[in-house]
Amino acid sequence: MVRLNIKHRAGVERYGVARLTNNANGKSLNVLLLGHNRDDAIFMPYDIRERLGIAKGGELDFSVRKVGLWGLLSWYVRSPDPAVFIPAWIAVVGLGLAIAGLLLSALPLVCG
Structure with a gap:
């Protein structure tokens, strides 16, 4: 579950699943998106940060892409x-x- 301001969610609705990519190292992951009010921060749990290779409190160059039906289904069965x-x-x-x-x-x- 990743909390991200609506203007950075690339049209993905609240509780939508999106492909979050760390542009610095190319690692990506399908994540559940929620919102929050700050537009200068992204909040994510430890496991997701580790899988994307992100340091806590560090700068993040990321991209968000909406996933289709297959991406949604794979998120359900691969969720930790x-x-x-x-x-x-x-x-x-x-x-x-x-x-x-x-x-x-x-x-x-x-x-x-």
Whole structure:
């Protein structure tokens, strides 16, 4: 979760997922964006700073890009937050089982 003023969010709405790129080293990460009032600061947790190679309180040259449906889905299943990735993986397994059930139920119609 990254807190960023709305004028720096590149059209990504509150609670939207965006690709945040550290232009200094090219490292990027899909993150959940929230807002705050200061337009001269970006707030992010330790894990995200480490993965982007950013020092606490340091200057950041970054770019924000809105992700599509695939980026959103990959954020859900790759999120380090158990409250996010556990329900996402349950949904993926459920979808897989539903597709397998449809294929198995259609098998007698095709073969018979």
